[in-house]
Amino acid sequence: MKVPAPKYLFPLQAALAAAGLIAALGLGACSRSTSVTDSLTGPAKAINSPFAKGPGQAGNPPPPPPPAPPPAANPCASLTGLGGAVTVVDASIPQFRVNRLRIEAVGDVAAGTINTLGACSAADAPAVSFVSGTATLGGGASGSFTFGPLLFPGAALEPGVVISNDAAGNVLEIIWPALSGGVPGPPILRFQLANPAGAVTGGTESIRMSFTARAPNGSTATFTARADNLVVPVQR
Numbered sequence: 182m183k184v185p186a187p188k189y190l191f192p193l194q195a196a197l198a199a200a201g202l203i204a205a206l207g208l209g210a211c212s213r214s215t216s217v218t219d220s221l222t223g224p225a226k227a228i229n230s231p232f233a234k235g236p237g238q239a240g241n242p243p244p245p246p247p248p249a250p251p252p253a254a255n256p257c258a259s260l261t262g263l264g265g266a267v268t269v270v271d272a273s274i275p276q277f278r279v280n281r282l283r284i285e286a287v288g289d290v291a292a293g294t295i296n297t298l299g300a301c302s303a304a305d306a307p308a309v310s311f312v313s314g315t316a317t318l319g320g321g322a323s324g325s326f327t328f329g330p331l332l333f334p335g336a337a338l339e340p341g342v343v344i345s346n347d348a349a350g351n352v353l354e355i356i357w358p359a360l361s362g363g364v365p366g367p368p369i370l371r372f373q374l375a376n377p378a379g380a381v382t383g384g385t386e387s388i389r390m391s392f393t394a395r396a397p398n399g400s401t402a403t404f405t406a407r408a409d410n411l412v413v414p415v416q417r
Contacts, residue, residue, distance in 0.1 A: 276414075283374075314345060331392070353372055392404045
């Protein structure tokens with residue numbers, strides 16, 4: 182025969198059941214909270230954002246370009262990275278005649294490249310060739326002049342120089358004093374005007390010269406020189 186449970190047990194069982202339900206709900210909430218937090222900040226979760234910053238994005242500058250190749254060690258083999266403005270240490274108009282106005286600028290680029298090129302340019306079989314040049318004269322006798330290759334005339338005729346003439350008889354020249362028999366020093370860059378009409382004694386002239394050289398590997402370099410306010414001497 183089944184003995185009925187005491188009446189005082191029913192409220193106790195109800196209380197225990199309610200406590201168990203509350204505990205279960207609390208554990209579930211904790212589990213969900215942990216899951217949400219992990220999905221946002223967990224160390225194993227990757228964050229892929231369209232606003233992530235990197236080179237060239239979101240205002241960051243792009244990476245710098247690779248550096249230019251270094252200058253060639255031997256200009257008689259390669260002129261890569263060479264050329265530039267000549268530092269003129271002296272300039273003058275040493276000669277003024279009816280048919281000649283001679284202007285000279287003495288100097289070289291900082292690396293001494295033009296001076297080094299003398300041995301491999303002013304030669305019968307030059308490794309480096311001066312393929313072209315220009316001269317622009319400003320003052321009483323103004324004008325712009327373009328020249329072809331500057332050639333070595335031969336050691337028997339004129340050692341230590343390369344020279345070019347245009348159709349009008351104007352001359353562009355580089356002289357290496359140590360090779361030409363003169364006092365060793367920086368190269369002399371010379372322009373000679375065949376018709377100096379307009380030049381006057383005591384007036385001033387300005388000169389711009391450029392010389393472009395080509396090395397055996399095909400590389401080129403252009404050297405530029407300028408001198409201003411050169412006083413024209415007495416015509417002789």
